[in-house]
Amino acid sequence: MMLTVLALTPLVGALVLAFWPRSADPRSAKAVALLVSVVALVLAIVIALQYDPGAGYQFVEEREWIPAIGAHYALGLNGIGLTLVLLTTILTPLVILAAWGDRLPDPSRTNSYLAWMLALEGLAIGVFAATDVFLFYVLFEATLVPLYFLIGAYGGAGRSYAAVKFLIYNLVGGLLMLAAIVGLYALTAEAGEPSFLHSDLLGLEIGEGTERLLFLGFFIAFAIKAPLWPLHTWLPDAAASASASTSVLMVSIVDKIGTFAMIRWCLEIFPGASQWASPVVLILAVVSILYGALLAIGQDDLRRLIAFTSVSHFGFIILGIFAFTTLSTAGATLYMFNHGLSTAVLFLVTGMMIARRGSARISDFGGVQKVAPLLAGVLLIGGLSSLSLPGLAPFVSEFMVLAGTFTVSRPLAVAATLGIILAALYILLMYRRTMTGPLAPGSEGVRELDRREVAALAPAVVLIVALGFVPQPLLSVIEPALGPVVAAVSDGDPVPTHPVEAGASEGAHE
Amino acid sequence: MTEYITLSFLLFTIGAVGVLVRRNAIVVFMCVELMLNATNLAFVSFARQHGNLDGQTAAFFVMVVAAAEVVIGLAIIVSIYRTRRSASVDEANLLKA
């Protein structure tokens, strides 16, 4: 029941906010939203504390839903799901806090703005917890609705174009996935009882050709979501038009559904096809890394820049997933969490800059560090985490991805490593243009962060630094969950050519 | 046997083409009646071929329904005529926004 309660908490909160009187003080609605998200966070922490890393799926709920097609209402968390549920519940309060001062196109609609955010949180938790592919699909598509409205109704210029583009891209993916789900139904029905349960699908016998087709149906949907080159063009448009809070929810949480689902649904259920596709996917991932980074360098819009850095980072995540080693997949999962944090910081802090300056163009800023050193500092920390500076959280995950990939394919890993130079370029050039040099005309009005904004940013910054040194709490949860996945898609991790027992030759160089 | 059916199709086709080319609503309506009658002929012919009366029953029902339809249809034409002073189907191109 825990998971249902966790997912329902924000949904009920959203319902309450939807009917919250418009005439009431908007601050009351904000307080309710914050309270609900904090309650969800507490629940998630309780769940995390009860979680036993070695015990597979936990907090399992299973109920018949639509017996005719074998759909179940089935929830359960493994280490990967838990990580992302935690990410979702941690980020939502921060996002709501950051959205406190958002200037909406129509101020009287604050209630529904916050309601959509909470609804998105609830649905995302459901997606991460669903262990029935039909339920997963329904929730997967349902997340589009709040996001569509968040972009289309509360964004900036060009928002309706961006919202429609976002929707169409994702619906196309969803359609392919639906076709694959129908295929799965046919297969399970043929084999006996129709069922969409994850556990039932694991043992399913699928012919080679069929498996590849079904895999593609799922994978393309997730690759659009993730987004993988060349299916990425919706993201920069959406991010450039959405409010900063919406961008965080979209890139840090909802897009993670794509990579999360690649592990749970693509790798686990279609191991053969995953192996078949992995060379192409790995190359696409490397292209994503370099392409996203190069395009980020070329952007003049802060939000588009961050969106393209995310394309690059998602390339790393997908690279790690499809390298099929424990190290790289664990790194990729950890990367999802870390990227969520670092992108959240970047989007929120640039959102604050944009709100103050009234422009998102990098060339409109300059010398901001002088008037808002704290703001500059947070931007720098967010940026450094984005370029994977050791000591900050993303480095650990990025290195794990690269090292894991390196044992499988050296050329690809080396090519991906070039991304770290480009990462330094896009972050530092942006920082230099916005923050350093003489104060640009128009930038004088960029105020220092206030207490509320510090409160919204500080937890993420603290987590980024802490996880940079102590990633183990998350890793120990993630790794056991990945064992079965990797075992299914590969013949075990590549063994070092000249293994050295660590500690055996301690100080014994001579 | 075939000749009855062929006649039936011939009449049906003529009725259908009439619906397509005539613009006076009443004439269009008559063409529809012609099509219904053509099918009736087919029903009756098939009834004879199969040696039971179900076909004739069907024809009977068609007639009843056609009668009801004519009543309503003509009422509609009259009321349209009242408001628009025309019985041309082309002027009723309201299907286009």
Add this chain to the structure above:
Amino acid sequence: MLELSWLLIAIPLAGAALLLLWGQRSDAFGHLIATAASAAAFVLGLVMFVELLGREADDRSVTSTLGTWIETARFHVEFAFTVDQLSSLFVLLITGVGTLIHVYSIGYMAHDERRRRFFAYLNLFVAAMLTLVLAADYLVLFLGWEGVGLASYLLIGFWQHKPSAAAAANKAFIMNRIGDVGMVIAIMTMFATFGTTSIAAVNGAVGDVSATTATALGLLLLLGACGKSAQVPLQAWLLDAMEGPTPVSALIHAATMVTAGVYLVVRSAGIYDASEVARTFVIVVGLVTLLVGAWIGCAKDDIKKVLAGSTMSQIGYMMLAAGLGPAGYAFAIFHLLTHGFFKANMFLGAGSVMHAMDDDVDMRHYGALRRAMPITFATFGLGYLAIIGFPGMSGFFSKDKIIEAALAHNLWIGLGAMIGAAITAFYMTRLMMMTFFGERRWRDRVHPHESPSVMTVPLIVLAALSVLGGALYLGNWIGDWLEPVAGHAEHHELPAPVIVIQLAVVALVAAGVALAVWLFRSDVPDTAPADTDVSILTRAGRHEIYTNEVNGVLAVFPVRYLTRFLVWLDARGIDGLVTGTADRIGEASQGLRATQTGYVRSYALGIFGGALVVVLGLLAVTLG
């Protein structure tokens, strides 16, 4: 005590965190906290060093683990720190020189409103540098490696309002990142080959793997070392890095951080021992940088850039020595230490001069400062004597040993090193002549004065160390001390007796000095001659032998245009494909719209035609 090595890092790190988080309320005393933290680390390091001295020679390597960093089934990294003969020397250098520079900075940065932040960054740097040298695992070393990079970035760009400073900071970080790629790939190779990245384990096992792997590791680490130590071809950032405050140049870009590459090579002795090719590359890089740095030093008029060129050149010596293998490791470290003393001394002295000259860095505006700033002149002079290798000074011993080792290795390399010594003498003498001797060429309203004692005391201490640093060589102490780490140095046959070589070097140095004194004895123009009026060598030196231009052609422009092309491609090509499809669908819909006439009869025709198609289909099915 030795197990507490993590405290060495923790103390300055805590200082940095404290200053940054405490905020403006600690402005008044922040610099004192930072200096105290650095001094505490020095004291702790000294205690540890003494304890090491008291131990048996084979018991001087103590590794202690603070905790686990990354632990997965196959991959295991711990926060483990090793205190041994090598790292303890570095700890003393970093914290010792670091503390002196902290003290100096109290005076130097006294009027900067962001002084607290400066000290926080300095502490951060000390912590990161200590992490680098104490790390027992390459990944932890990389943590420190990037940490010093970050501190360097922050400090070079400390005066952020100057676009040139911000640009220099970016350049330094990004060029270092190129080297980091080498490091990262090297660490991944270690993981893939050995399953561990522990420094001891890797160096112990590297002899068992193929020469190709060892060479690859050696070259990749060398790439990292080139980035960090400003060696050719990744040297271009160091001269720009002089945009940072002078204490930063002294600490980071002379004494400690830039020598990290040398440390890395010595630390990875096992790898370089296993690969002749990699060692040769190290030697070549070292020799080329040595000469290039000296060349640039001869041509620049900016006092800090002359010193920066000199730093490159001296690190080239160290690299050269490190590339010689066990024969040179100890001398590389020896020269590294003495260079740390005298170069820090001279940078601080240059800072003192700039302080007096209203932050003017052009030597052509100096002249005759020896009377105005006697302490600075004296200490700088001692540093000068040390660097040119005046007999008895520390530089004499350390440089001489390297030249000897190089000669023993290969005559030509040795000759190159000797020529380098002569050029060093030339450009350093040029600097001395233009700054402290000759006529006054001061700008108006400049009134040189001696710096306050908070700045001169560190100068005096460093000057003393510059003179006495050679003592480390007494009885080949440093060679014996480092032998467990660097390996035993075989005795090589020299092409000539030692005394002959030493005399030859001294003669070359004297020639260089004499040439410079004769050229710059008086009448130095106070504006630089135009590029067209100077020799091609000078012109190239002034332009840092056109490496920025080369980098531009090879890297900057391709990336810039690739980026522009991709931006265009993304909007027109990839997104254009998608939006184009959407547009085509829209147009097709417009076309189809024409069929929706709104006339009932049109629709009826459609129905009738549809019925026909259905019937035809049925017929086709039944008849077919």
Add this chain to the structure above:
Amino acid sequence: MTTFWVLAPLMVLAALGLLFAKKAVHAALCLAVVMIGLAVMYALQDAPFLFAVQIIVYTGAIMMLFLFVLMLIGVDRTDSLVETIKGQRLAAAVVGVLFAVTMSVAVGQVVVSSTVGLEEANADGNVEGLAALLFTRYVVAFEFTAALMITAVLGAMVLAHRERLSPRRTQIDVQRQRMREYAETGRHPGNPPTPGVFARHNGVDVPALLPDGSPAEESVPDSLRKRGQERTDVDISAAQRRAKEIERGDEEDPS
């Protein structure tokens, strides 16, 4: 068979008449011919009941209804046969011909079994046989048709009914309005004169003359006025002139 071959071409011609008749009335008459032909066909095919129903319901009731409506709308209207939708007529012809050909081919394929004939089914009489089916197997459908008929009747009433948009005008209202008009315009409040009052002419299309000699336009029936068959003032004055001439003794025929 002879009957069929005589009737069939006639029916086809009459059906084609539906396509080409300019006047709706002619189309209706053509349709009546087809229907009567069909009735005969039914009779030929052992369906006497349907024969009767066809005559009574279709030819009798439905066709009459058509004619009524035609008359309501205007019997003498002619339709323009110029096509307004581009290509409609050609497309309709092509599809129609293709359809007819296809169906004929299909019939050739489908109707292969020999004809059973209705001798057996009609053994107890055709009407009894149908009745047996209608009240047993198809009784539900039959009941539904009953409901359908009633609905249709109600529907026709609703559609044909004109909604009263203003309150009913009572005689009092009429009187008041007349008096008001008399007060405002001087229009005579009494009954309009009937045609022919004070007239020298007894044509119903000529307005009556009021006592002052002016013509009372209202005295001519509305339908004549709307058709434009009313005589104008000029006509009237001409008629008066003529009347005076007759008085004077010109014995000419006024027609």
